[in-house]
Amino acid sequence: MNNYNIRRNIATGVAALTLLLTSCESYFLEPDSPQYIADNISIVDAKSAETALLGVYSALQHSEYYGGDGFQSAVNLAGGELIWVGTQNHYNTFVTHTYRADNRTLNDSWQAIHKVVNGANHIIAKVPLLNETGLTDQQRNQLLGEAYTLRALAQFDLARAWGNIPLVLQPTLNATDFSGLKQSNRQEVYKQVLSDLDKAEQLIGNNSNINRVTLPAIYAFKARVYLYTEQWDKAEAYASKVIANTAFGLVSWQTILSGKNTRESVWELAFSTADKSSYFSVWSSDAYRNTLAPSKALYNRLRDPLIGGARSALIKDVSTPAKTDFYVQLLYWRSNNDNPTYLFRLAEQYLIRSEARSKKETPDLVGALADLNAVRNRSSIASFESTSREEILLAIEEERRVEFAFEPHRWFDLVRTGRAGTVLGVKDTQKWIFPIPYNDLAADPALVQNPGY
Incomplete structure (x- = not known):
């Protein structure tokens, strides 16, 4: 199909x-x-x-x-x-x-x-x-x-x-x-x-329709779960299965932004004018102030040629004298609301493998740098060089920050690595998970609310 x-x-x-x-x-x-x-x-x-x-x-x-x-x-x-x-x-x-x-x-x-x-x-x-x-x-x-x-x-x-x-x-x-x-x-x-x-x-x-579950999508998913569970060798192995598949490839950001079902996508949900998403109405508008807006700090990072590189295409400044610091993202730019959802992209598999190679018992820092730089170079960013595992891991964290600027990774990345307190100032670790909704607690007294709520 x-x-x-x-x-x-x-x-x-x-x-x-x-x-x-x-x-x-x-x-x-x-x-x-x-x-x-x-x-x-x-x-x-x-x-x-x-x-x-x-x-x-x-x-x-x-x-x-x-x-x-x-x-x-x-x-x-x-x-x-x-x-x-x-x-x-x-x-x-x-x-x-x-x-x-x-x-x-x-x-x-x-x-x-x-x-x-x-x-x-x-x-x-x-x-x-x-x-x-x-x-x-x-x-x-x-x-x-x-x-x-x-x-x-x-x-x-x-x-x-x-x-x-x-x-x-x-x-x-x-x-x-x-x-x-x-x-x-x-x-x-x-x-x-x-x-x-x-x-x-x-x-x-042997299904190749990336709008539905495929074997490569399962591999990509397992790589992510193994990363979250800190099973580094398995995370590396499953990410490698996806990266080695010639059906996928790192494509230009212009291709991602202008197309659908590109070689970058491992699992992408499809929308159309008859089956609309809510991305544009929530995220993007030049005509009125969008409700989900990029911060000025994120705008500056993406527009920095040494950090964002080609990812500057993900964002624009539509400020006016009446509306200062007014930024709009362009990943979900389609006004007819047929933007896809990117569940798994190839870039994530490279960065999963890079992190896993850095953290496994016998680190492969050369391989980790090669994967990190594959993503950086695709965005016209110079290669990162270091022999320090700590520096490489921070570079991976920063690369995930800009690579997935408008995809739901950053919060979970900082929580799973224990850095939400240091980076975001959320010192109360009980706030690193959300509260169980009131309705469910009322419906089933056996449910226990998460600590701190």
Whole structure:
């Protein structure tokens, strides 16, 4: 299946099948937790199973998850490079790290991510039971491989953002199915994520559509998880699998900004004018003050030819005498809201391997520098030279800072390396994870709030 609009395909498919839960009209009047609510779905044959899977992708592309706002906005604001200039103050709490359990963005993001978990759980539970329904073993394996990967991504994001989460591995059929389920800590969740990815790696077919799960996407994902779990040799090995694949390559920033599904993307979510993201309306506008704005410090870094290099194309100054220090990012510049979401890019694999090579028991600093400089040179930045592991690691951190300036990496990078206090001044480590949303605590008294909230 080539590049296509996922939600439009669902609309033209079996309209009665859906994995999207109806959003609560009132934030505080609906205590049911999303991971405890059943999806109205019927998976009975190959066609309905495919439609169900597309529903999970649709949930992944929800505006509150990877559709341009919500989860991504929270993480980007927490990373210290963006400022909030809108009127909704619950966003600004991520800049100041004063978020609370009743934060609307956290609640909406938590719900959106759990819809992906629950939808994937339905497929994982039901597809193996389909017999004599026109579903071949190859189709069955592909459906399951994609579902395991989607569940892994959602649970990975929940764990790195909230730390301690209920690890739900079965579909919910009624509101009390998993009431009382104890939370798992971050490392326990990461272990389950890797287990799901191991299964997916064995199941997934020879699919080359980068808008859906592919084997290289699973490799890239495993490299990231191994980086987070400090398994340096495995992080290096899986990143190397992606880098060695000739289907991918580091392309110019102009190509990334002007195109879609370039050789840079390992897994990219597609949007269109019929299936819009919310990037442009939240991030970019010359006509009115955008609500998510790059900081002046970030603007200066990206425009510095020795730091940003070709990445100066990611940002512009649209200041006027009436609007000073008014900067707009250009990664998500399309006014028809068909900007893609970059889940995994090749540049990340180079920087993962560079960091892993620097940190493993017997460091490979020459290899680490080669990977770091591949990303720098692509952006017309001079090679970095050093024989100090500490200096190389700081250079990698800085390179990730500008390379992923508008992608949700910076906050998680500083938290996983223990540097959020030093770099951002967030000395209270309890603020390095978000509070469990109020709604879920009200729905299930067995849930325990994260310390400090």
